[in-house]
Amino acid sequence: MPDWTVRVAGLSFDRAQIAAYNALCGFQRLDTVPMTWPQVLATPLYLNLMTRPGFPLPLMGLVHVRNSIEMRRELSIDENFDVSVSLGASREVRAGLELDLVISFSELDGDVLWKATMTLLKRGPKREDDAPAAKSSTPQTESGLAQYLKISAPEDIGRRYARISQDFNPIHLYATSARLFGFKRAIAHGLWTKARVLAELSPRLAKAPRLFDVQFRQPLLLPGRASLRYVQEPARIDFSLLEAAGGKVHLAGTLR
Numbered sequence: 001m002p003d004w005t006v007r008v009a010g011l012s013f014d015r016a017q018i019a020a021y022n023a024l025c026g027f028q029r030l031d032t033v034p035m036t037w038p039q040v041l042a043t044p045l046y047l048n049l050m051t052r053p054g055f056p057l058p059l060m061g062l063v064h065v066r067n068s069i070e071m072r073r074e075l076s077i078d079e080n081f082d083v084s085v086s087l088g089a090s091r092e093v094r095a096g097l098e099l100d101l102v103i104s105f106s107e108l109d110g111d112v113l114w115k116a117t118m119t120l121l122k123r124g125p126k127r128e129d130d131a132p133a134a135k136s137s138t139p140q141t142e143s144g145l146a147q148y149l150k151i152s153a154p155e156d157i158g159r160r161y162a163r164i165s166q167d168f169n170p171i172h173l174y175a176t177s178a179r180l181f182g183f184k185r186a187i188a189h190g191l192w193t194k195a196r197v198l199a200e201l202s203p204r205l206a207k208a209p210r211l212f213d214v215q216f217r218q219p220l221l222l223p224g225r226a227s228l229r230y231v232q233e234p235a236r237i238d239f240s241l242l243e244a245a246g247g248k249v250h251l252a253g254t255l256r
Contacts, residue, residue, distance in 0.1 A: 001099065002054060005086040006045050010108060012080045013041070021164055024157075025192065026199035033075040035202070035212055036195040038083075039067075039116045040165045042103045045085040046118070047166075049101070057099065057122045060169075060181070064190045065098070066119040069212040075114060081105045088117065096124035146229045149200050151241065153188045155223040161192045175222075187219035193241065193251060200228060201237050201255050214253035218243070226250055 013033060021027070027034045050059050075081070088100035098121050105114040158172035170177035171187055178186040194214050202209055220226060220241075230239035236256040240249050 001056065001087050001090045003087070004049050004052070005084055006048055007085075008045065008083045010080045011041075011083050011105075013037075013075075013077050015077055017041075017164065018077060021195075024160055024164060025195040027195075028199075028203070031077070032208075033077055034195065034198065035069055035071055035209065036191065036198055038075065038081075038105050038114050039069070039103055039118075039191060040195075042083060042085055042116075043165050043167050045083065046101050046103065049085060049087060057097070057120075061122065062099075063121045063123065063216075064118060065121045065216055067116065067190070067194060067214045067216070069114070069116045071114045071210050072111075073113060074208050075105065080108060081113070082108055082110075093121070095121060097122045146231050149228040149230075150244075151196055151200070151226045151228050153193070153196075153220055153222055153224045153226070155186075157188060157192060158186050158222060161189050165189065165191070167191075183219065183221070185221045187221055188224065190214075190216045190251070193220055197228060197239065197241060197251070197253075198255065201230060201239060204232060204237065205235065205255070207235075209255050211256050212253070213255075214251050216251050217249040220250045 018033060018037060019030070021037055021040065022030065022034065025034070025036075049055065082105075084104050084106075086102045088102040090097060090099045098119055101118040101120065103116045103118070104112045106112045162168045162172060167189060171181050171183055172178075172189050173186055175185045198212060225244035227242045227244055228239060229242055230237050236254065238254050240252040242249055
């Protein structure tokens with residue numbers, strides 16, 4: 001992979017943008033920046049890297065399979081930050097080739113306060129000698145311990161989220177455009193779904209979370225309904241977002 005990094009110095013937050021994002025995702029607090037917002041703000045930067053001549057993978061067809069956010073402390077709306085987005089590690093896996101995109105928000109000329117790693121997958125050709133993959137483990141959600149919340153995704157959520165995030169991938173916008181890429185209907189942005197889960201679960205922790213890991217499994221078709229199943233410990237929540245009428249897992253992860 002090319003050794004590419006794009007940087008912006010002294011970036012500030014926009015209160016109106018954050019207010020619109022909060023309303024779209026269900027966040028209630030207005031005095032701090034939602035844990036997932038910096039990655040949204042960095043969308044044009046990583047799209048800049050992925051659409052440059054010489055980027056070795058096709059943008060369309062890349063699948064967002066994992067997303068991890070680490071935060072040293074909450075970020076204030078009134079602060080300024082240095083931002084960088086880099087092409088990180090790549091690795092061959094059974095399904096193809098994975099690439100990490102690393103996004104960092106730092107104090108001005110200082111320490112990293114917030115970091116996200118997006119893992120993208122370029123599927124490879126299926127090999128004849130491939131054995132069935134072992135099912136990856138899901139967070140602990142025993143029926144006797146788990147609690148449930150309902151989450152709805154309106155038909156137009158992809159278009160509304162695109163206007164805020166600047167991610168206008170056609171698979172998220174309309175059923176007609178999504179069908180061109182093999183989907184029955186438009187699908188929700190994975191990062192909107194992750195933020196929607198965060199908005200429901202973070203108030204249940206005693207203090208603001210510092211780590212938010214998610215594995216994306218099956219797309220959430222629009223319009224759609226899902227069931228958020230979670231098991232809570234004092235400083236940790238394991239969760240999975242399930243298809244409302246079926247056993248498919250849309251995403252699973254940990255918040256702590």
